Amino acid sequence: MPKFIPYHRMPEKGLLPAVMVYGPGIRIWHWLNALSVVVLAITGYFIGIPPPSAIGDTSSLYVMGWIRLLHLAFGYTFALLAIMRLWLVFAEGGISHQLFLPAIWRKVWFDGFLRQIQWNLLLGGPLRYVGLNPLANVAMLTMFVIPGAIIILTGFAMYAEVTGHDSWQYLLFGWVTMLFGNTLDLHVFHRLAMWVMVWFSMAHIYIAVREDILSRQTVVSTMLSGERQFRD
Amino acid sequence: MSKHETFYDVIRQRGVSRREFLGFCAVTATTLGLGPAGAMTVAHAMETKPRIPVLWLHGLECTCCSESFLRSGHPQASEIITSMISLDYDDVIMAAAGDQAEEIVHDIIRDYRGEYILAIEGNIPLANDGMCCIVGGRPFRQQFDEAAKHAKAIIAWGTCASSGCVQAARPNPTKATPVHKLVSHVPVINVPGCPPIAEVMTGVLSYILTYDRLPELDNQLRPKMFYSQRVHDKCYRRAHFDAGQFVEKWDDDGARQGWCLYKMGCRGPTTYNACASMGWNEGTSFPIKSGHGCIGCSEEGYFDRGPFYERLPDMQQWGVESNADKIAVAGAAVLGSAIAIQTGATLVKRILTGKSLKDTPIEDAPETPGNQK
Numbered sequence: 001m002p003k004f005i006p007y008h009r010m011p012e013k014g015l016l017p018a019v020m021v022y023g024p025g026i027r028i029w030h031w032l033n034a035l036s037v038v039v040l041a042i043t044g045y046f047i048g049i050p051p052p053s054a055i056g057d058t059s060s061l062y063v064m065g066w067i068r069l070l071h072l073a074f075g076y077t078f079a080l081l082a083i084m085r086l087w088l089v090f091a092e093g094g095i096s097h098q099l100f101l102p103a104i105w106r107k108v109w110f111d112g113f114l115r116q117i118q119w120n121l122l123l124g125g126p127l128r129y130v131g132l133n134p135l136a137n138v139a140m141l142t143m144f145v146i147p148g149a150i151i152i153l154t155g156f157a158m159y160a161e162v163t164g165h166d167s168w169q170y171l172l173f174g175w176v177t178m179l180f181g182n183t184l185d186l187h188v189f190h191r192l193a194m195w196v197m198v199w200f201s202m203a204h205i206y207i208a209v210r211e212d213i214l215s216r217q218t219v220v221s222t223m224l225s226g227e228r229q230f231r232d
Numbered sequence: 233m234s235k236h237e238t239f240y241d242v243i244r245q246r247g248v249s250r251r252e253f254l255g256f257c258a259v260t261a262t263t264l265g266l267g268p269a270g271a272m273t274v275a276h277a278m279e280t281k282p283r284i285p286v287l288w289l290h291g292l293e294c295t296c297c298s299e300s301f302l303r304s305g306h307p308q309a310s311e312i313i314t315s316m317i318s319l320d321y322d323d324v325i326m327a328a329a330g331d332q333a334e335e336i337v338h339d340i341i342r343d344y345r346g347e348y349i350l351a352i353e354g355n356i357p358l359a360n361d362g363m364c365c366i367v368g369g370r371p372f373r374q375q376f377d378e379a380a381k382h383a384k385a386i387i388a389w390g391t392c393a394s395s396g397c398v399q400a401a402r403p404n405p406t407k408a409t410p411v412h413k414l415v416s417h418v419p420v421i422n423v424p425g426c427p428p429i430a431e432v433m434t435g436v437l438s439y440i441l442t443y444d445r446l447p448e449l450d451n452q453l454r455p456k457m458f459y460s461q462r463v464h465d466k467c468y469r470r471a472h473f474d475a476g477q478f479v480e481k482w483d484d485d486g487a488r489q490g491w492c493l494y495k496m497g498c499r500g501p502t503t504y505n506a507c508a509s510m511g512w513n514e515g516t517s518f519p520i521k522s523g524h525g526c527i528g529c530s531e532e533g534y535f536d537r538g539p540f541y542e543r544l545p546d547m548q549q550w551g552v553e554s555n556a557d558k559i560a561v562a563g564a565a566v567l568g569s570a571i572a573i574q575t576g577a578t579l580v581k582r583i584l585t586g587k588s589l590k591d592t593p594i595e596d597a598p599e600t601p602g603n604q605k
Contacts, residue, residue, distance in 0.1 A: 048544070053478045062478065182537060
C-alpha cells in the first residue's frame with residue numbers, strides 16, 4: 001500500500017481495478033473504536049441519568065460502581081485508540097491521514113464537496129473516490145474527531161476530580177476545568193459531545209450502507225477487507 | 233490599639249483560661265490538618281505574633297457570610313476569633329457609625345499600609361459608575377479600590393466575592409464583579425459558599441495568623457485544605473450512589489431510607505466544598521444529611537445552572553427549558569427525518585425513472601474483472 005494516498009476522485013463510469021486503502025491497523029482500530037463508542041455511550045448515558053434504583057442490600061449492590069468501572073475502562077481504551085490512530089497515520093499511510101486533514105485547499109476537493117451535496121439532494125449522480133468523499137470527510141472531522149478530542153479532554157478532567165490534586169490526571173488535565181469554571185459545565189459539554197457522536201453514528205452507518213448500494217463502490221466491506229472495489 | 237498586642241494578651245484580658253486557649257489551639261490545628269504538633273505551633277503564634285488588623289468591607293451582599301462567621305462552632309470560637317484578628321472595621325458588628333466609622337478605614341489604610349488583611353464580603357457592581365452600591369455616600373468601588381491597593385492580602389468571603397453568586401446571575405444588571413477580577417497586585421483568597429462554613433472561615437484566618445502566609449490555593453484561588461474535594465467524595469450517602477439506589481421522588485421509600493439524591497438534582501458531584509466532612513452548625517448536619525440535594529452554592533455561576541431539582545441544567549441558549557438531552561433528541565429527530573426523506577425520495581425516484589438493477593443487461597458486463605471499458 002502506498003504511503004499517503006491523496007484525495008482522488010475516480011471516473012464516473014467504468015469498471016476500475018480495486019485499490020488497497022486501509023491497512024490492517026486501521027481496520028482493527030475502526031471496529032475496536034466502534035465497540036468502545038457503543039459501550040461508552042450506553043454507560044455514559046446511565047452515569048448522567050441512572051437506571052431505576054436497584055433493590056437489595058446496599059452492601060452487596062454495586063450497580064453504578066460497575067457502570068462507572070466499564071465507562072472508565074473503555075474511556076482509557078478510547079483514549080489509547082485515539083493515540084494509536086494518530087500513530088497509524090505514519091505507520092500505515094494509505095488514506096488514513098485524510099480523516100484529520102481534508103484537502104480543503106484543493107479546488108478538486110471543493111468541487112467534489114459541492115457535487116457530493118448535490119448527490120445527497122438527489123441532484124446529479126453518485127461519485128466514486130479512492131479515499132473519503134469530501135462531505136463524509138468534513139462530517140468525520142467535525143462530528144467525530146473534534147467531539148472525540150473534547151470527550152477525551154473533558155473526560156480526563158472529570159477523572160482528575162476523582163483522583164485528586166496529586167494525580168497525573170490532574171497534572172495533565174486539571175487545566176481543562178479552568179476553561180469551564182463550574183465543573184457542572186464540564187459534565188454537560190462531555191454529554192453534548194457524546195450526543196454529537198451519536199448523531200454521527202446514525203449518519204455514518206446510514207451513509208455507508210447507502211453509498212455501498214448506490215455509488216457503485218464498496219464502502220462497508222472496505223472497512224473489513226481494506227480494499228475499495230469499483231462496480232460498473 | 234498597640235501594634236505589639238498579641239492575641240493571647242487579648243483573650244487573657246477577657247478572662248479566657250490558658251486551658252481553654254490550648255483547647256482552641258488543638259481544635260484549630262486539627263481543622264487545618266496540621267497533625268499533633270500543630271497545636272503548639274498555633275499556640276506559639278498566638279502568644280507571640282501581633283494581631284493582624286482586618287478591614288471587613290461589605291459590598292453587594294446579603295450578610296450571610298457574617299452570620300455564618302459569628303456562629304463558628306467551637307465554644308467561644310466566635311469571640312476568640314474576633315479578638316484574634318483585630319477586626320477594626322466591620323459595619324455589621326461594630327458600634328461606631330457615620331463619619332467616625334469611615335474614619336477608621338482611613339486610619340487603618342494609613343497606619344498599617346501593606347500589613348492589614350482586607351476581607352471583602354459581597355462583590356463590586358460596576359454598572360452606572362458603581363451607583364448600585366453606595367457606602368458612606370460614595371460608590372463601593374471607590375472604597376474597595378482604596379482599601380485593596382495597600383492590603384497585604386484580600387480574602388474574598390463567599391460566592392459573591394469569589395465568583396458573583398446570585399447578583400451576578402444572568403443578565404447581571406448591576407455588572408456585579410468578583411474581587412479577583414478587579415485586583416492585580418495583591419494576593420486574593422477565594423472562600424466560596426453561600427455562605428462559607430464558619431469553621432472554614434475561621435480556619436483560613438487562623439492559618440494566616442499562625443504561619444504568616446497564605447494557605448496553599450488551587451487554580452481557582454480556593455484554599456486546598458477545604459476545597460480540594462467534592463461534596464460527593466465525602467458524602468455519607470455515597471454508598472447508595474455506588475449501589476445504584478436513588479431517591480426518585482421526594483416522598484418515596486428511597487427518600488425515607490436516605491438513598492442518594494443524585495436523580496433529584498444533587499450537585500454534590502460537581503461541587504467543591506467541605507460540607508460533607510465538616511458539617512454545619514457545629515457539625516450537626518449539612519443539606520444532604522437533612523434530605524435535600526446540594527445546590528452547588530460554592531461553584532461559579534451556580535445560580536444559572538438550574539433547575540436545582542434536575543440532573544441536567546437548563547441550556548437557555550437554546551430555549552428556556554432545553555437541556556443537553558432535549559437538544560440531542562431534537563437533533564436526532566431532524567437527522568432521522570432527513571434520512572427517512574432521502575431514502576423515500578431515492579426509492580420514489582428509482583420507481584419513477586424505472587431504473588433498477590434488473591435493467592442492467594448482463595451482456596454489457598466485461599468478461600474479465602478489472603477490465604476497463
